[in-house]
Amino acid sequence: MATPPTALTDLDAWERGVPYGSFARLRREAPVAWFDEDRPNRGFWSVHRYATIVEISRDTAGFSSATGVSFEEPTAEDMAARRTIIDMDPPSHTKLRKVLAPSFTPRAVAVYEHFVRSLTSVALDEALPLGEFDFVGHVAREVPIRVLGRIMGLPDGNLNEFVELGDKLIANTDPEVTDVVWGRDDTDEFRLYPFRSPYGKQLWDLGRALVQDRLRQPGDDLLSTVLAAEIEGQKLTEVDLDNFFSILVIAGNETTRIALAQGVLAFCEHPDQWDRLRHDPGLLNSATEEVLRWSCPTHFMRRTATHDAELQGCRIAAGDKVVLWYVSGNRDEEVFAEPQLFDVGRSPNPHLSFGRGGPHMCLGAHLARLEVRIVLDELCKRVARFALAGAPARTRTNFTNGLKRLPVAVEPVR
Numbered sequence: 001m002a003t004p005p006t007a008l009t010d011l012d013a014w015e016r017g018v019p020y021g022s023f024a025r026l027r028r029e030a031p032v033a034w035f036d037e038d039r040p041n042r043g044f045w046s047v048h049r050y051a052t053i054v055e056i057s058r059d060t061a062g063f064s065s066a067t068g069v070s071f072e073e074p075t076a077e078d079m080a081a082r083r084t085i086i087d088m089d090p091p092s093h094t095k096l097r098k099v100l101a102p103s104f105t106p107r108a109v110a111v112y113e114h115f116v117r118s119l120t121s122v123a124l125d126e127a128l129p130l131g132e133f134d135f136v137g138h139v140a141r142e143v144p145i146r147v148l149g150r151i152m153g154l155p156d157g158n159l160n161e162f163v164e165l166g167d168k169l170i171a172n173t174d175p176e177v178t179d180v181v182w183g184r185d186d187t188d189e190f191r192l193y194p195f196r197s198p199y200g201k202q203l204w205d206l207g208r209a210l211v212q213d214r215l216r217q218p219g220d221d222l223l224s225t226v227l228a229a230e231i232e233g234q235k236l237t238e239v240d241l242d243n244f245f246s247i248l249v250i251a252g253n254e255t256t257r258i259a260l261a262q263g264v265l266a267f268c269e270h271p272d273q274w275d276r277l278r279h280d281p282g283l284l285n286s287a288t289e290e291v292l293r294w295s296c297p298t299h300f301m302r303r304t305a306t307h308d309a310e311l312q313g314c315r316i317a318a319g320d321k322v323v324l325w326y327v328s329g330n331r332d333e334e335v336f337a338e339p340q341l342f343d344v345g346r347s348p349n350p351h352l353s354f355g356r357g358g359p360h361m362c363l364g365a366h367l368a369r370l371e372v373r374i375v376l377d378e379l380c381k382r383v384a385r386f387a388l389a390g391a392p393a394r395t396r397t398n399f400t401n402g403l404k405r406l407p408v409a410v411e412p413v414r
């Protein structure tokens with residue numbers, strides 16, 4: 001088997017671009033491969049093909065989420081303090097998911113359509129007349145957090161603070177975003193907080209103040225629903241509530257922002273596809289799915305083997321980390337015809353951007369789709385052409401496909 005290159009953990013390389021070429025080679029030559037990591041980490045099994053990713057996602061008994069979903073190797077104490085729904089296995093995962101799921105069905109999220117459209121209009125009214133602007137700051141950053149704010153019942157005045165704290169957590173490897181950098185600084189004193197970051201504690205504190213407020217005065221928001229919920233006769237604990245809050249702010253905000261920004265970047269680079277979409281509104285749904293496949297906002301999720309196993313000829317030992325690279329699966333030639341083509345008419349498009357096959361498949365998928373579809377729809381009505389007006393700035397991370405800035409020039413529809 002070929003020796004894998006080290007680029008998958010070289011965050012400076014990811015800041016320059018996604019290593020699609022390395023993934024294509026790995027899919028062909030080493031569909032499952034061991035990668036060493038710097039201490040204190042032990043290394044990981046890296047999974048590159050679509051079918052194997054889905055197989056592992058399904059097998060929650062063999063591949064657990066309970067030790068976390070990132071490269072970090074937390075202790076049992078760390079996990080007990082900051083376990084969110086995404087770090088649970090059935091049956092506890094199933095019970096918590098049942099509490100949240102009714103708020104995220106296609107029908108439940110459809111009520112936000114008008115709200116998303118008006119938010120998008122306001123953002124575009126301000127940005128488009130500028131002619132050249134940063135699409136991340138003006139549009140992609142604005143829509144998802146305001147939608148999340150509405151669903152969760154977050155006060156408008158705090159929304160910027162949520163965005164900034166969320167960014168400092170999910171981009172905890174980028175020194176431009178946070179001053180406490182995972183992998184560079186000693187983060188041991190913060191190990192009981194989300195992402196081993198002091199900003200995780202700040203997010204909890206904001207959440208706790210809101211919980212107190214909602215306990216005094218319940219509303220019809222998701223936080224009030226969760227506060228009223230009981231699992232087997234028990235209310236959620238303070239730890240559960242802290243972590244419910246952090247997963248939603250982190251999972252529901254940055255990811256959708258990335259899809260929007262990377263989608264517009266794709267249309268800057270493929271103007272023929274923008275023309276095609278603008279002239280055929282029937283492509284809006286398939287374009288939304290293609291933007292999600294192409295942008296793959298979350299590059300991977302990690303599992304931990306619960307017992308010895310064999311995968312594609314590799315012997316996995318109980319306790320080994322197993323990293324599922326959705327970003328590679330989304331370009332797997334065995335599933336997608338010409339995967340390197342950005343094709344707004346692609347159908348079927350069973351991408352892995354929300355996960356697939358297992359019980360953790362993204363809870364907010366219908367909401368995220370709604371947001372991407374509406375922003376594309378509004379842009380189609382107003383923008384004839386996008387072009388890059390400078391170099392996009394990527395986040396220094398291999399976890400997300402984050403863009404910090406996307407300078408664009410727009411030609412309005414006349």
Ligand code: HEM
Nearest residue numbers: 085086251252255256259297354355360361362363364368
């Ligand atoms: C384009 C936007 C989004 C992307 C790419 C995305 C991606 C993902 C992925 C890859 C997973 C893990 C899947 C797995 O392990 O099988 C996940 C889980 C999750 N997502 Fe999303 N997500 C997005 C938007 C949202 C939104 C808008 C929300 C909520 C408002 C949300 C909430 C969650 C939650 C709570 C989980 C954990 C579900 C569980 O463990 O049962 N996500 N998401």
